[in-house]
Amino acid sequence: KQEVTQIPAALSVPEGENLVLNCSFTDSAIYNLQWFRQDPGKGLTSLLLIQSSQREQTSGRLNASLDKSSGRSTLYIAASQPGDSATYLCAVNTDKLIFGTGTRLQVFP
């Protein structure tokens, strides 16, 4: 059974820091991995999708990597800003999305 774990569960950093959020999964047989952002009381916003054949994807200050063989993905946020404060979720696609429980990020000025 596929299980997805995100570490840390919560993170509080000053503005300007570079951040790494971690996602691990137990079964490497995935089609792709998707990172989402969720603001309090809101739906999910898709940030990046990495296909299983890819190693990384970049969008602006965000970079996501995938090491399928070791069951790991990282989301790198460069030069963090208070507007980055949210919960970040990763999900692996095995015909359906299996979600981690998220990392709650707070960036303070």
Add this chain to the structure above:
Amino acid sequence: SQTIHQWPATLVQPVGSPLSLECTVEGTSNPNLYWYRQAAGRGLQLLFYSVGIGQISSEVPQNLSASRPQDRQFILSSKKLLLSDSGFYLCAWSGGLVPNQPQHFGDGTRLSIL
């Protein structure tokens, strides 16, 4: 561009009452549609998905049901709500023609059962 709409945004219902949540997608055809629930302190759980009109797959046995009366309309229903049905319900869509496309979510419905 594609958009997804869910309503209502919030709902407070008594135990034993019926439920109907609606989700519609615009700007695409033949989407795959999904219903998720996010309970407090827990991850998102897939409840139902649909690859076409009238085609519904259930992931979790429960007192909820889903229907897809039109290509871009997905409805989540219950005849009698339980306290355990409280949570944040999210609808999502993905492209249906090419497999393993990213999923895009609506703004959700917060359901409180009294």
